[in-house]
Amino acid sequence: MNRPGVTFNGVWKKFRRGERHDSLRDLIPSAVRALVRGRSDELAAEEFWALHDVSFDVAPGEALGIIGPNGAGKSTALKLLTRILKPTRGRCEVRGRVGALIEVAAGFHPDLTGRENVYLQGAIMGMKQAEIARKFEEIVEFAGITEFIDTPVKRYSSGMNARLGFAIAAHLDPDVLLIDEVLSVGDARFQERCVERMHALRASGVLLVFVSHNLTAVLDLCNRAVLIDRGRVRFDGHPAAAIQEYRRVTSNRDAGRPADADIHLAGVEVFDDRGRPVQAIDTGAGLTVRIHYKTSRPIERPHFAVDIHRGDGVYCHGTNTHLARLDLGTIDRDGHIDLVIPHLRLLPGCYSLSVGILDTHAVKPHDVQFHAYPFSVTSTCRDNGLVALEHTWRVPDAQPARLSPVRTDRTDRKVALR
Amino acid sequence: MRTVSVLSARLVADVREMVVEQREYRELLVRITARDLLLRYKQTVMGFGWAIFMPLVNTAVFSVIFTRVAPIETAVPYPLFAYCGLCTWNFFASTQRFAVVSLTSNTSLVTKVYCPREIFPFSAILVSLVDFAVASTVLVGLMAYYRIPVGWPLVFVPVIVAVHVAFTAGVALFLAMANLFYRDIKYLFEIVLAVWMFATSVVYPIERIGGRLGTLLLLNPMTPIIDAYRATLLERQLPAMGPFAAAAAVSVALLAIAWLLFHRAEFQFAENV
Numbered sequence: 303m304n305r306p307g308v309t310f311n312g313v314w315k316k317f318r319r320g321e322r323h324d325s326l327r328d329l330i331p332s333a334v335r336a337l338v339r340g341r342s343d344e345l346a347a348e349e350f351w352a353l354h355d356v357s358f359d360v361a362p363g364e365a366l367g368i369i370g371p372n373g374a375g376k377s378t379a380l381k382l383l384t385r386i387l388k389p390t391r392g393r394c395e396v397r398g399r400v401g402a403l404i405e406v407a408a409g410f411h412p413d414l415t416g417r418e419n420v421y422l423q424g425a426i427m428g429m430k431q432a433e434i435a436r437k438f439e440e441i442v443e444f445a446g447i448t449e450f451i452d453t454p455v456k457r458y459s460s461g462m463n464a465r466l467g468f469a470i471a472a473h474l475d476p477d478v479l480l481i482d483e484v485l486s487v488g489d490a491r492f493q494e495r496c497v498e499r500m501h502a503l504r505a506s507g508v509l510l511v512f513v514s515h516n517l518t519a520v521l522d523l524c525n526r527a528v529l530i531d532r533g534r535v536r537f538d539g540h541p542a543a544a545i546q547e548y549r550r551v552t553s554n555r556d557a558g559r560p561a562d563a564d565i566h567l568a569g570v571e572v573f574d575d576r577g578r579p580v581q582a583i584d585t586g587a588g589l590t591v592r593i594h595y596k597t598s599r600p601i602e603r604p605h606f607a608v609d610i611h612r613g614d615g616v617y618c619h620g621t622n623t624h625l626a627r628l629d630l631g632t633i634d635r636d637g638h639i640d641l642v643i644p645h646l647r648l649l650p651g652c653y654s655l656s657v658g659i660l661d662t663h664a665v666k667p668h669d670v671q672f673h674a675y676p677f678s679v680t681s682t683c684r685d686n687g688l689v690a691l692e693h694t695w696r697v698p699d700a701q702p703a704r705l706s707p708v709r710t711d712r713t714d715r716k717v718a719l720r
Numbered sequence: 721m722r723t724v725s726v727l728s729a730r731l732v733a734d735v736r737e738m739v740v741e742q743r744e745y746r747e748l749l750v751r752i753t754a755r756d757l758l759l760r761y762k763q764t765v766m767g768f769g770w771a772i773f774m775p776l777v778n779t780a781v782f783s784v785i786f787t788r789v790a791p792i793e794t795a796v797p798y799p800l801f802a803y804c805g806l807c808t809w810n811f812f813a814s815t816q817r818f819a820v821v822s823l824t825s826n827t828s829l830v831t832k833v834y835c836p837r838e839i840f841p842f843s844a845i846l847v848s849l850v851d852f853a854v855a856s857t858v859l860v861g862l863m864a865y866y867r868i869p870v871g872w873p874l875v876f877v878p879v880i881v882a883v884h885v886a887f888t889a890g891v892a893l894f895l896a897m898a899n900l901f902y903r904d905i906k907y908l909f910e911i912v913l914a915v916w917m918f919a920t921s922v923v924y925p926i927e928r929i930g931g932r933l934g935t936l937l938l939l940n941p942m943t944p945i946i947d948a949y950r951a952t953l954l955e956r957q958l959p960a961m962g963p964f965a966a967a968a969a970v971s972v973a974l975l976a977i978a979w980l981l982f983h984r985a986e987f988q989f990a991e992n993v
Contacts, residue, residue, distance in 0.1 A: 317991070381990070384833070384834045385834040386831065386832070386833070386834050386990045387987065387990055387991065388987035388988075402833070402834075404832060404833075405828070405832040405833070408828045408829055408832035408833050409828070409829055409833060411755060411759065413759055413762060414755065414758065414759070418755070418758070421751060422751050422752070422755055425747050425748040425750075425751040425752075426748060426751075426829065426833055426835060427833075428744075428745075428748075430747060431747055
């Protein structure tokens with residue numbers, strides 16, 4: 303047996319749009335057509351490439367996130383890995399015992415009890431009877447449905463159903479775990495336990511492939527991410543960078559250019575203190591946002607704006623040159639403007655910058671790019687919330703030396719109550 | 721020459737994969753069969769009684785027809801003749817009824833989870849085999865009632881069952897696959913089954929048809945199989961070796977071809993359900 307791993311080598315997958323002929327009546331004409339034309343790799347009228355020459359490898363211990371817009375081919379890639387689909391061209395291979403958290407309750411039969419379904423679903427996932435019997439209590443306990451285990455599954459709530467399915471899959475002891483957007487089931491506490499479980503599996507050396515729209519979860523769980531867009535790999539690398547690229551791809555597509563193109567945004571760059579482009583920034587570190595613009599005629603006293611949103615949409619900060627009472631005069635040629643943030647007091651997470659050029663009164667936009675620059679904030683600071691407020695704990699009549707102040711700037715990131 | 725060796729290498733690889741997968745997933749086959757049996761008899765009054773009920777009612781009906789309305793000569797008392805034919809035919813027919821929808825009624829499994837898809841038609845066979853075993857107990861009872869002595873040809877029964885299962889499995893694999901791509905197969909096959917039963921020695925000896933049609937009907941592999949059951953169980957004779965050997969050869973070939981085709985088409989199932 304080889305080392306566990308995932309190989310995707312030049313994989314192409316063809317799908318057909320529209321209705322498929324289902325009736326014998328249509329068989330004969332289509333069979334004749336197939337005979338005449340022969341099997342080919344060319345696309346027929348109604349066909350399209352769901353995956354277009356996709357290649358990546360995943361080594362043991364890695365956690366790969368697959369991100370991309372809806373219909374980009376993420377789930378197709380995962381289905382190829384689980385062998386449900388076969389590539390039209392190319393080779394895809396998974397070595398080792400595969401656990402798939404895709405439609406975790408697919409094998410459930412509504413008329414069977416929870417207990418019967420655990421054994422059935424376990425067998426579907428490739429577990430031996432003895433193994434299921436051994437883990438049975440643990441599974442039921444994890445799902446939190448001990449008192450309903452002998453009730454037919456048709457009487458379960460959808461949450462219970464999904465929880466039981468996830469619990470079985472999570473106890474599979476796989477070498478390779480494929481996950482497709484299952485974290486959205488159950489209540490907050492159950493989700494937390496799922497994430498915990500996945501972290502534990504990852505720590506024990508299980509290879510993870512994680513497909514999700516939850517970018518924060520990808521950032522949290524994965525050490526690498528692949529961005530798939532319209533069936534092609536657009537990016538393969540650090541999750542924060544992949545998310546950035548993803549945001550860039552989607553925002554460019556969504557944001558229609560305003561009619562007023564006399565002045566428009568020509569790009570956004572973010573640098574750290576030393577002038578290097580960054581995608582991951584430490585809490586408390588300094589950064590510079592550089593907004594490039596192009597003009598086709600002189601623009602009188604425009605204003606520039608920058609907004610920061612967290613991955614979940616929380617509006618963290620917004621500022622503009624109007625608020626700063628900055629008069630930029632008349633701009634008559636291409637150039638750039640910098641926003642310098644000496645200390646980025648944001649807690650770890652996934653954020654994005656939106657930038658805009660506004661008119662003289664900072665009301666009407668000349669050009670706006672939402673989520674133009676996604677970035678992640680990293681830190682060893684374990685505080686909760688959104689902002690890293692500088693703080694110190696002071697205990698009356700105690701030795702203040704025992705408590706070191708929590709400082710969140712770069713020079714002293716090893717903060718904790720020691 | 722090279723194409724031949726490439727093709728045969730692919731054949732060997734496929735066959736190995738088919739066997740390895742069935743071994744790997746044997747527990748799933750058992751589980752799915754257990755599920756189907758459980759579902760079939762959950763919330764029913766008669767439970768396994770249904771396995772006996774249908775051939776018994778049919779036996780009664782045909783006994784009236786062929787002993788009173790249009791009496792025919794049979795080597796053993798007619799009810800015994802008919803029940804033996806009906807319960808063996810029933811195994812074949814009920815397997816096909818389950819197998820034809822076995823892939824389409826397990827859509828969520830076929831499209832969402834990987835497992836060798838043969839499991840679904842195979843479990844249809846196993847479920848019907850259990851029913852067949854239950855129904856055979858009545859045959860034993862009838863044999864005792866009519867005081868039919870048994871003899872050494874009984875040792876041949878396992879071979880007949882094996883051929884019977886092989887033929888049934890071959891047809892089942894074809895049907896399950898065909899119905900996945902073309903849903904009208906299910907309705908078409910109901911009609912075929914009804915005609916097929918009367919083209920087989922189920923409720924009357926097929927020789928009685930005679931003529932050119934009779935010769936044509938000799939091509940039906942189900943007839944030698946059912947006749948072989950009657951010969952060994954009821955008449956203390958070996959089956960007619962020529963027709964039975966031919967039926968056995970056809971059954972094995974059919975199963976091999978059907979399984980190989982099924983295995984190669986398997987990957988298209990998820991896209992075509």
